[in-house]
Amino acid sequence: DAGVIQSPRHEVTEMGQEVTLRCKPISGHDYLFWYRQTMMRGLELLIYFNNNVPIDDSGMPEDRFSAKMPNASFSTLKIQPSEPRDSAVYFCASGDRGLDYGYTFGSGTRLTVV
Amino acid sequence: RKEVEQDPGPFNVPEGATVAFNCTYSNSASQSFFWYRQDCRKEPKLLMSVYSSGNEDGRFTAQLNRASQYISLLIRDSKLSDSATYLCVVDSGGYQKVTFGIGTKLQVIP
Numbered sequence: 001d002a003g004v005i006q007s008p009r010h011e012v013t014e015m016g017q018e019v020t021l022r023c024k025p026i027s028g029h030d031y032l033f034w035y036r037q038t039m040m041r042g043l044e045l046l047i048y049f050n051n052n053v054p055i056d057d058s059g060m061p062e063d064r065f066s067a068k069m070p071n072a073s074f075s076t077l078k079i080q081p082s083e084p085r086d087s088a089v090y091f092c093a094s095g096d097r098g099l100d101y102g103y104t105f106g107s108g109t110r111l112t113v114v
Numbered sequence: 115r116k117e118v119e120q121d122p123g124p125f126n127v128p129e130g131a132t133v134a135f136n137c138t139y140s141n142s143a144s145q146s147f148f149w150y151r152q153d154c155r156k157e158p159k160l161l162m163s164v165y166s167s168g169n170e171d172g173r174f175t176a177q178l179n180r181a182s183q184y185i186s187l188l189i190r191d192s193k194l195s196d197s198a199t200y201l202c203v204v205d206s207g208g209y210q211k212v213t214f215g216i217g218t219k220l221q222v223i224p
Binding site for chain 1: 148150156157158159160163201212214215216217
């Protein structure tokens, strides 16, 4: 298995632009998570899905952020409009057997908003 | 008080040394605990779960102290390859209540 695949690896965009991050979870995993990591706040859960359904989006910072999972093999996280404070590393992770087994992270998207 | 607190370090230790990290948590109802490892500019990876009775995996030992609300990670005979950031993870019930610590950076020096 190729693991959790995220794209792009790096994204540099101007303030006000729309940014779309993509994730392909591990086949068969029924949970998908979006995290954001910064030096100051560490890893923060933004939203997670179970069987393609959003379960908890309380971590989404504001209405500028939205996430979708149209099918079991694809999810997007969109920021519109982007702001410099959104600069961070965004990780997608997937899992299938509960936290006792942990879950697998993708390699992340490093977003810089200038 | 933060839900999960870790000393960010860095901890600089010589090869072969034993080093220990602690992580405190505020929610006494927390149920599951983990240590993840994150290499520089890489994604976090599960290192080990932490069981109530303590558990060991090779040179790594994890322990839980519910009374004092902390978990620990002990690394014996440190290797250069152990250099990384170690993240403490606490599950207080459900995925939305999983909290990652800020991480403790370990640098093993030749």
